[in-house]
Amino acid sequence: xxxxxxxxxxxxxxxxxxxxxxxxxxxxxxxxxxxxxxxxxxxxxxxxxxxxxxxxxxxxxxxxxxxxxxxxxxxxxxxxxxxxxxxxxxxxxxxxxxxxxxxxxxxxxxxxxxxxxxxxxxxxxxxxxxxxxxxxxxxxxxxxxxxxxxxxxxxxxxxxxxxxxxxxxxxxxxxxxxxxxxxxxxxxxxxxxx
Amino acid sequence: xxxxxxxxxxxxxxxxxxxxxxxxxxxxxxxxxxxxxxxxxxxxxxxxxxxxxxxxxxxxxxxxxxxxxxxxxxxxxxxxxxxxxxxxxxxxxxxxxxxxxxxxxxxxxxxxxxxxxxxxxxxxxxxxxxxxxxxxxxxxxxxxxxxxxxxxxxxxxxxxxxxxxxxxxxxxxxxxxxxxxxx
Numbered sequence: 110x111x112x113x114x115x116x117x118x119x120x121x122x123x124x125x126x127x128x129x130x131x132x133x134x135x136x137x138x139x140x141x142x143x144x145x146x147x148x149x150x151x152x153x154x155x156x157x158x159x160x161x162x163x164x165x166x167x168x169x170x171x172x173x174x175x176x177x178x179x180x181x182x183x184x185x186x187x188x189x190x191x192x193x194x195x196x197x198x199x200x201x202x203x204x205x206x207x208x209x210x211x212x213x214x215x216x217x218x219x220x221x222x223x224x225x226x227x228x229x230x231x232x233x234x235x236x237x238x239x240x241x242x243x244x245x246x247x248x249x250x251x252x253x254x255x256x257x258x259x260x261x262x263x264x265x266x267x268x269x270x271x272x273x274x275x276x277x278x279x280x281x282x283x284x285x286x287x288x289x290x291x292x293x294x295x296x297x298x299x300x301x302x303x
Numbered sequence: 304x305x306x307x308x309x310x311x312x313x314x315x316x317x318x319x320x321x322x323x324x325x326x327x328x329x330x331x332x333x334x335x336x337x338x339x340x341x342x343x344x345x346x347x348x349x350x351x352x353x354x355x356x357x358x359x360x361x362x363x364x365x366x367x368x369x370x371x372x373x374x375x376x377x378x379x380x381x382x383x384x385x386x387x388x389x390x391x392x393x394x395x396x397x398x399x400x401x402x403x404x405x406x407x408x409x410x411x412x413x414x415x416x417x418x419x420x421x422x423x424x425x426x427x428x429x430x431x432x433x434x435x436x437x438x439x440x441x442x443x444x445x446x447x448x449x450x451x452x453x454x455x456x457x458x459x460x461x462x463x464x465x466x467x468x469x470x471x472x473x474x475x476x477x478x479x480x481x482x483x484x485x486x
């Protein structure tokens with residue numbers, strides 16, 4: 110494993126590196142899903158991703174920390190997960206997670222990565238509460254958030270324009286206490302405890 | 304700073320406070336208007352302004368304005384109107400440091416809100432106006448409600464106060480003119 114920050118059973122998290130830029134750029138060209146991209150799919154350059162990765166890796170107090178989600182078995186980076194808008198005074202942040210390939214989605218890998226991110230946020234950084242935004246039609250992500258301990262906090266009206274219409278954005282929140290309960294449940298499920 | 308040095312927008316003032324575009328000299332008063340969580344030097348503030356103020360004709364997606372007290376010209380705050388796709392307007396108001404939760408500070412932010420929301424709806428023609436307000440800032444919340452903003456999101460325990468944590472509200476107003484043939 111390469112500089113792991115959090116290690117799970119099947120995936121681990123490490124900081125994104127400039128040489129990951131190609132994977133993120135490729136994913137932006139190969140995305141199959143059209144409904145859950147707020148602004149539609151956009152091919153993004155390697156240069157743009159390198160710029161983002163270098164900016165996020167600088168020393169100092171970050172407003173964003175981005176991790177590559179890597180498979181334990183072969184070190185391959187399969188996606189990314191991020192804490193953004195980190196508020197170091199109020200100890201809050203927004204989370205976001207994505208897997209590059211459709212074949213990796215729905216396999217529990219994103220949930221495992223998300224629990225590693227939440228552990229990093231709540232335990233390592235000592236954050237108090239987090240939030241996440243989901244396009245209202247993205248029922249899969251909304252269900253995943255609920256399973257991870259998030260609660261629906263409300264919705265922003267017509268926040269997204271797509272397909273000639275306007276759609277709401279769902280806003281979720283989670284406290285450390287919520288996450289600890291959800292994490293314990295998830296670990297029991299993984300261990301086969303009923 | 305002299306009150307006569309720079310013009311205040313005649314359509315964004317309320318008799319006590321007014322809004323104007325930033326000028327390089329505002330860097331000396333960054334503590335009053337800078338939106339970041341941590342203080343920055345005057346030099347860094349000047350760079351920040353220079354990097355931001357690059358698009359004329361009102362086309363910058365993020366409109367930065369300085370809040371001044373009309374009688375004295377003193378810089379007392381700042382406001383950002385972040386336009387997403389020229390449709391969704393997010394408002395960030397800074398005023399009242401070093402005690403931004405005080406009632407006096409809230410009154411300044413409430414006054415700014417009363418100036419910018421009608422402007423965003425009526426002139427910028429944004430579809431929605433959204434602002435985040437801590438749940439204990441009753442003066443600002445009252446002003447927002449008078450302006451037609453309603454609570455659409457409540458993020459639990461997102462604000463730290465000396466006495467404990469409070470919720471963060473997202474307040475929103477939808478522009479009724481959107482979607483109508485006569486808008």
